[in-house]
Amino acid sequence: MFILIKDGEVFAPESLGERDILLAGRSIAAIEDDIPAGLNLTNLQVISAKGKFVIPGFIDSHVHILGGGGEGGFATRTPEITLTDITKAGVTTVVGCLGTDGFGRSLISLIAKARALEEEGVSTYLYVGSYQVPVRTITGRIEDDLMLIDKFIGVGEVAISDHRSSQPTIDEIARIAASARVGGMLSGKAGIVNVHLGDGARKLAFLEEIAVKTEIPITQFLPTHINRNPNLFEDGVEYARRGGYVDFTTSTTPQFLQEGEVKSSRGLKIMLEHGVSSENITFSSDGQGSLPAFNAKGEFIGLDVGSCQSLFTEFRDAVLEEQIDMAIVLKVVTSNPARILKLSRKGGIKAGFDADLILLDQDTVEIDSVIAKGQPMILHKDVLNKGTFGR
Ligand SMILES: CC(C)C[C@H](NC(=O)C[C@H](N)C(=O)O)C(=O)O
Numbered sequence: 243m244f245i246l247i248k249d250g251e252v253f254a255p256e257s258l259g260e261r262d263i264l265l266a267g268r269s270i271a272a273i274e275d276d277i278p279a280g281l282n283l284t285n286l287q288v289i290s291a292k293g294k295f296v297i298p299g300f301i302d303s304h305v306h307i308l309g310g311g312g313e314g315g316f317a318t319r320t321p322e323i324t325l326t327d328i329t330k331a332g333v334t335t336v337v338g339c340l341g342t343d344g345f346g347r348s349l350i351s352l353i354a355k356a357r358a359l360e361e362e363g364v365s366t367y368l369y370v371g372s373y374q375v376p377v378r379t380i381t382g383r384i385e386d387d388l389m390l391i392d393k394f395i396g397v398g399e400v401a402i403s404d405h406r407s408s409q410p411t412i413d414e415i416a417r418i419a420a421s422a423r424v425g426g427m428l429s430g431k432a433g434i435v436n437v438h439l440g441d442g443a444r445k446l447a448f449l450e451e452i453a454v455k456t457e458i459p460i461t462q463f464l465p466t467h468i469n470r471n472p473n474l475f476e477d478g479v480e481y482a483r484r485g486g487y488v489d490f491t492t493s494t495t496p497q498f499l500q501e502g503e504v505k506s507s508r509g510l511k512i513m514l515e516h517g518v519s520s521e522n523i524t525f526s527s528d529g530q531g532s533l534p535a536f537n538a539k540g541e542f543i544g545l546d547v548g549s550c551q552s553l554f555t556e557f558r559d560a561v562l563e564e565q566i567d568m569a570i571v572l573k574v575v576t577s578n579p580a581r582i583l584k585l586s587r588k589g590g591i592k593a594g595f596d597a598d599l600i601l602l603d604q605d606t607v608e609i610d611s612v613i614a615k616g617q618p619m620i621l622h623k624d625v626l627n628k629g630t631f632g633r
């Protein structure tokens with residue numbers, strides 16, 4: 243199957259200007275300024291991208307594909323994701339994880355769900371573990387899981403500075419990072435540790451201390467939810483300026499924003515203004531994860547459900563509201579996660595890369611169509627670009 247995407251304005255994420263793109267099967271075959279539509283190729287489909295931006299499919303590096311939640315009891319378990327939840331947001335690659343509930347949800351089910359989504363057309367990877375320490379594994383050892391199970395690219399989301407964590411010691415976190423690092427090395431994977439940061443006062447202290455006191459590089463960690471409160475966000479700016487990676491959670495609620503959560507598009511602008519390298523920042527959605535609220539006494543008040551749609555919403559707001567150059571904003575949802583998570587052939591529009599693309603309407607910056615592994619994704623137009631709050 244060949245697809246020729248003609249006359250689009252291409253961001254790879256860097257701007258390539260107007261280019262034609264030839265897809266062959268699941269790969270990008272060629273990117274040139276003029277590929278004749280009359281190519282004598284059998285079953286060639288020509289798609290006009292006139293008036294469209296053509297950008298890499300988004301990589302969502304933190305999605306509860308199996309559902310999550312449960313912080314308010316069984317009835318608050320959140321639903322598992324559907325393919326359309328992912329593709330309507332322009333997401334073509336997801337990294338799945340377990341969260342608070344590493345007991346009622348299993349890694350085997352997580353692997354099964356990841357394989358299901360892969361068969362349905364998107365690309366999936368996983369973190370081994372959940373909030374809890376010791377880290378839950380399939381084989382009993384992080385290194386063995388990374389070496390034996392292709393979908394596992396790292397460990398997470400391991401919780402620190404949170405009343406729902408296992409209250410791990412700094413040594414336990416260092417040892418998890420050491421195992422992830424060596425397991426990753428031996429299997430050619432990132433071996434990244436996706437760290438859940440809660441609202442606790444210790445914030446990033448463990449990670450900062452490990453980077454200073456041990457041989458583990460700070461880039462072994464991808465701390466997420468960095469924007470969840472202004473106090474943590476402020477430390478996150480400093481942490482990122484010193485070379486650490488930081489991940490913004492794009493799912494939010496009006497209440498969280500009122501209580502001081504930093505809107506991801508705004509947080510990106512602030513970090514760039516403070517001299518943080520755009521290479522060190524990622525966005526992820528926490529899709530299908532719970533967004534629970536607790537009162538000052540730690541009592542559960544209620545919860546919302548995260549959505550992949552928020553990843554697109556915050557990308558669009560960063561471009562339109564924060565007026566950040568699109569090529570820069572694209573990095574945080576394409577080439578940065580691809581590089582940090584060592585996802586080869588992902589996160590860019592380059593010959594030989596997977597054919598994961600989004601066609602955006604240039605006037606509205608809304609999604610026109612999504613192609614994943616060379617297959618056009620059927621988007622149910624009526625739900626397209628409708629976020630959790632119907633935005
Ligand atoms: C960043 C905040 C707003 C949401 C965040 N979500 C998770 O960590 C996932 C959730 N606990 C689950 O297991 O489904 C949180 O709970 O702190």
Ligand SMILES: [Zn+2]
Pocket residue numbers: 341399438439467
């Ligand atoms: Zn989390």
Ligand SMILES: [Zn+2]
Pocket residue numbers: 304306341399528531
């Ligand atoms: Zn999460």
